[in-house]
Amino acid sequence: MDQQELNEWFNEYGESILTYILLMVRDYQQAEDLTQETFLKAYRSKQQFKESSSVKTWLFSIAHNATIDHFRKKHPLKHYLGLTMEEKDGMPLPEQIIEMNEESEELYRAIQQLKPTYKHVIILRKLKEFSTSETAHVLNWSESKVKMTLRRALVELEKVLTRGGVINEINRSI
Known part of the structure; x- marks a missing residue:
């Protein structure tokens, strides 16, 4: 995989992956970090990509696993018990993130x-x-x-x- 292909993937799927992760973690900065981590992992493991799935599903699998790993590291007990993170302030996400x-x-x-x-x-x-x-x-x-x-x-x-x-x-x- 070259830089151009990675850029194409990011342009096509980056925003969608960001919103998916944002819906899970409820923190815009963390969602951006996990989105970046998703594309870095994709870049590093391109040779493991099997053409039997689409690029979209492969990238979302990486994003899903990165999000799960984030919860395991941040809240190991909550993850183990299957509980979700609670909202910090009880307020919805900012309008500029998701209208x-x-x-x-x-x-x-x-x-x-x-x-x-x-x-x-x-x-x-x-x-x-x-x-x-x-x-x-x-x-x-x-x-x-x-x-x-x-x-x-x-x-x-x-x-x-x-x-x-x-x-x-x-x-x-x-």
Whole structure:
């Protein structure tokens, strides 16, 4: 891999990988660092890239693993117990990072309350619009596990949104 190819990958996938990581770590600077780490790892391990997957899924796999490693190092007990990091200030992300309307802010907060496996599958399948097979590749799961986990995650997300009153408010406005 040469510098030009790496630049092309960064131009094509950099922003998408940054937002994916940002949804997980909730810290813009950390997300930038992990995005840079993702592309450095890709550069160093290009010879391990198998053409059986797309560049996109390979890069997202690296980003996913870098994010998991970050949580393991920063919060080993929380990672072991399957807990997510809590928000530092309870405020949504700055508008300049991700512009959200009121309903999507509620959705974002609800997703943050889910366990990590549910959060990962919802972000990849529904927010990043990955296919089932792409998601399976990124998470190193079977396609059936992706489908089953997504179904369970969406049920749990609906419960969280209902508890928060979002679903009832949406139904009233229809």
